[in-house]
Amino acid sequence: MTADCLSDCSREILVGRARLYALIREFFDEQSVLEVETPLLCQRTVTDPMLDPFVCFYDAAGHPAKLPLYLQTSPEFAMKRLLASGVGSIFQISKAFRNGEVGRHHNPEFTLLEWYRVGFDLETLQNEVEALFCRVARAFDFQFAVERTTYCEIFEKYLGLHPLESSLDALKARAEESGFYDGQALCGDHRAHWLDFLFSCLIQPELPPDCLLMVSRYPDLLPSLARKAEDDERWVERVELFLGGMELGNGFHELTDPVEQEQRFLKDLAVRKQEGLTSPAMDDRLIDALRLGLPDCSGIAIGLDRLLMILTRSGRIENVLAFPFLRA
Amino acid sequence: MATVSTSEFKGGLKLMMDGDPYTILENEFVKPGKGQAFNRVKLRNLKTGRVIERTFKSGDTMETADVVDTDMQYLYSDGEMWHFMVTETFEQYAADEAAVADARKWLKEQDECQVTLYNGVPIAVTPPNFVELKIVETDPGVRGDTSGGGGKPATLETGAVVRVPLFISTDEIIKVDTRTGEYVSRVK
Numbered sequence: 001m002t003a004d005c006l007s008d009c010s011r012e013i014l015v016g017r018a019r020l021y022a023l024i025r026e027f028f029d030e031q032s033v034l035e036v037e038t039p040l041l042c043q044r045t046v047t048d049p050m051l052d053p054f055v056c057f058y059d060a061a062g063h064p065a066k067l068p069l070y071l072q073t074s075p076e077f078a079m080k081r082l083l084a085s086g087v088g089s090i091f092q093i094s095k096a097f098r099n100g101e102v103g104r105h106h107n108p109e110f111t112l113l114e115w116y117r118v119g120f121d122l123e124t125l126q127n128e129v130e131a132l133f134c135r136v137a138r139a140f141d142f143q144f145a146v147e148r149t150t151y152c153e154i155f156e157k158y159l160g161l162h163p164l165e166s167s168l169d170a171l172k173a174r175a176e177e178s179g180f181y182d183g184q185a186l187c188g189d190h191r192a193h194w195l196d197f198l199f200s201c202l203i204q205p206e207l208p209p210d211c212l213l214m215v216s217r218y219p220d221l222l223p224s225l226a227r228k229a230e231d232d233e234r235w236v237e238r239v240e241l242f243l244g245g246m247e248l249g250n251g252f253h254e255l256t257d258p259v260e261q262e263q264r265f266l267k268d269l270a271v272r273k274q275e276g277l278t279s280p281a282m283d284d285r286l287i288d289a290l291r292l293g294l295p296d297c298s299g300i301a302i303g304l305d306r307l308l309m310i311l312t313r314s315g316r317i318e319n320v321l322a323f324p325f326l327r328a
Numbered sequence: 329m330a331t332v333s334t335s336e337f338k339g340g341l342k343l344m345m346d347g348d349p350y351t352i353l354e355n356e357f358v359k360p361g362k363g364q365a366f367n368r369v370k371l372r373n374l375k376t377g378r379v380i381e382r383t384f385k386s387g388d389t390m391e392t393a394d395v396v397d398t399d400m401q402y403l404y405s406d407g408e409m410w411h412f413m414v415t416e417t418f419e420q421y422a423a424d425e426a427a428v429a430d431a432r433k434w435l436k437e438q439d440e441c442q443v444t445l446y447n448g449v450p451i452a453v454t455p456p457n458f459v460e461l462k463i464v465e466t467d468p469g470v471r472g473d474t475s476g477g478g479g480k481p482a483t484l485e486t487g488a489v490v491r492v493p494l495f496i497s498t499d500e501i502i503k504v505d506t507r508t509g510e511y512v513s514r515v516k
Contacts, residue, residue, distance in 0.1 A: 050363055100335065100386065101365070103357025182383040186366055196363030201383070224362050240361070250361045 007322045014322065016140070016312050020304065021093055023136050024113055031128075033089045033115060038078030040095060044283035045070035046077075047268035048224070049275060052099040054108075070280065071097035074301055075114055076225065077286045080254070083116055083297060084289035091115035093304065104316050105246055105306060107325050116299035122237050122253045125298040126214050129241065129249070133212055140311040144210045144243065150217040151235075155195075158203045163195055163219050164234055171198060178202055192221040204245060213242040223264065226252035241302065244310040251300030258290035331389045334367045342374070342395040345382075349374045349393035349446050357386070374444060375426075375451055393446065397454075400443045402435045410435065412443050412450070423450035431455045433488035434506045455506045460515050461485055462501050466492065479511075 025035065045053045051073045058067040072078070075094045082090060096112045117125055130146055137144055155163045159174055171194045175183040180201050187193035207213055217229060218238040226238035237253035255261055265282040272279050308320045318324035332341065337355040344350070350371040359365040365386035372379050374395060384390070400412040400421065409422040410432065421443060427450045428435070434455035435441065444452040466482035479491040482502075490504055492511045501515040 048362065050365070101357070101359055102335065103359070106357055106359060179381060180383060186364065186383060186385050193364050196360045197366075197383075200358050200360055200363070200366075201368070222362060247361055 004327060008318075009320065009322050013308070013312050013314070013320050017304075017308055017320070019139065020136060020308055020311065023139055024091075024093065024132070027132050027135055028091045028115070031089075033091050033117070034087060036079070036082060036087070036090045036092050038075045038082065038092065038094070040072050040075075040097070041069045042072055042078065043067070043069060044077070044285065045280050046073050047265045047272065047280065047282050048073075049268055049271045049277060052277075053280070054097050054099050055278075068280075073098050074112060076299070076301070077283050079114060079116060079299070080286060080294055081289040083118065084292055084294045086295075089115070089117045089297075102325055105309075107305065107317050107321060109325070109328070110317075111304040112301045113304050114299065114301040116254070116297050118295045118297045120298040122216060122239055122251065122298050125251055125253075125300060126216070126239060129214070129251070129300060129302075130212070136307075136311070142311050144212055145208070146212045146214070148214045148216065151215055151219060152217065154203060154215055155198075158206055159198060161198075164191075164221075168194065171195075174198065175201070192219075195219065195222065204242065204247070207242055207245060209244055211243070215240045215242065223255075224250070224252065225255050225261070225264075227255045227257070237298075239300070241300075243307075246306050246310070247303075248306055248310075249300055249302035251298065253298045254294065256290060256294040256296065258287050261290055262287050330392045332392055333389045334384050334386050337367055337369060337384075342393040343371070344391040344393045345371070348376075349395045349451070350380075351395070353379065359386070374446065377429075377452075394448075395444060395446050395451075397442050397444050399440055402437060402439050402441055404437055405432075405435075410453070412441075412453075421445070421450050423453055427451050428453050431506075433484075433486055434459050434461075434504070436461060436486055457505065457507060458503055458512065459506055460501055460503050461488070463492070463496065463498050466496065466498055468497060 053073050054071040056069050058069055074096050075092050079090060079092060092114050094112050094114060095109060097109050099108060101108055152163060155161055161170060161174055168189060168191060172183060175198060183197055187197050216239040217235045220228060220234055220236050223236045224238060226236040229235040229237055239251045240247060241249035269279055305317050305320055309317060312320060314320050337352055339352055339354060341352045342349055350373055352369055352371055354370040356368045358368055367384045367386060369382050369384060370379060371382060398414060401415050403411040403413055409424060410428045411420060411422050413420045431453040439456060439459060441456055442454040443450050461484040463482045464485050467480050479493050481489050482492040482496065483489050490509060490511050492502060496514060503512040503515050505512050
């Protein structure tokens with residue numbers, strides 16, 4: 001253990017991070033995807049009840065009222081406004097901030113790679129994810145397999161349940177069967193919470209360690225900013241990446257419908273109010289941008305600290321940060 | 329009583345749950361990217377020693393348990409209670425059979441051990457990792473046999489029975505690992 005003022009992070013890992021970023025930039029340069037930068041400190045933020053943004057205040061002398069500003073939980077909204085401005089496919093390596101998230105896989109300030117491909121469907125985007133991972137893994141001498149599945153398939157495979165058709169009681173019973181008796185207190189009668197709970201507790205720990213698993217077609221209960229599947233409205237075009245037992249990324253065939261987006265924001269805000277959470281104003285600039293037209297696109301965000309953990313076989317996120325939260 | 333939130337959970341923290349004191353063995357913050365955060369926690373019941381797993385909604389608060397581990401010297405047993413003393417303060421504590429539990433077979437007068445106090449009352453006793461005890465009874469030693477294979481039972485002065493190599497005889501002092509209950513070496 002070094003002195004608290006100095007970094008514990010090995011030089012090898014610092015070099016690894018620099019190399020990872022260089023590889024990503026090289027990859028997107030070859031694909032002619034433009035690197036961009038968007039503000040981290042914004043007047044609007046996400047409404048997602050499961051995310052807690054850091055709030056701070058712009059406070060100039062003589063300014064009539066303190067203006068609340070939010071550290072962004074992801075650069076998604078600003079990047080979509082850029083897309084609507086007509087810049088074409090873009091990527092960004094960005095810091096993101098989420099309040100209250102500290103743990104083995106969480107640091108309140110972390111780094112995301114987020115990119116959007118105009119004209120790509122989710123399938124094509126997954127091909128590109130695979131190509132990027134292959135490039136990076138080769139450079140780090142990391143061997144991994146790739147597997148694609150759907151949310152429904154993985155639920156049936158690991159739990160013998162259907163995420164939408166099995167009864168809530170069946171989901172509860174399955175959790176208890178595996179020794180998780182506190183599900184009721186955590187999830188109540190929210191199917192969406194139960195699905196996340198079962199996935200985190202009973203599926204994720206069982207996933208093969210060196211396999212990049214892409215899980216697509218999420219239930220419409222967990223839509224976020226994904227559009228609905230064309231063939232079946234019960235599912236949304238969302239994909240999650242898992243590797244090394246960790247959730248590594250989240251992608252969507254992006255919702256472009258401003259009306260539906262606004263409805264989801266309002267629904268989020270209603271939940272926030274009901275649960276006694278702060279209610280930030282919804283991002284009207286994003287809605288306006290969607291009204292003017294977001295090109296058909298797919299986008300994904302990948303946690304680079306976690307990816308670096310996997311590539312360097314590090315067990316904890318603080319192992320790959322120069323100064324983790326408690327020493328920042 | 330003080331309360332702690334899940335964000336302060338860490339290994340070694342003592343909590344009250346369902347009326348019993350527990351110590352946290354492992355704490356893991358779990359948060360699906362777009363889902364509800366919770367803590368998966370492994371805890372040991374300090375009264376029964378049972379290890380359980382629980383999940384807590386992030387932000388929930390729990391009452392802390394007034395539990396401290398104190399080094400004490402074992403004094404004697406009166407058959408009903410086992411008596412211990414904090415050597416710096418000469419404060420004495422009496423532990424009942426439930427608290428002493430399996431530790432009793434390793435306790436020799438004047439040995440240092442760890443006593444867990446809950447609200448000032450002993451609830452658990454942890455013997456030293458290694459104890460040196462005299463053999464009071466074992467089959468006669470077999471000279472020349474220094475192999476570890478086989479072995480034979482030996483009764484120690486505290487009543488514990490351990491397997492020892494064949495060359496060990498009565499009245500010898502041996503070192504035992506109390507965590508495994510296994511013979512380590514002969515003490516000259």
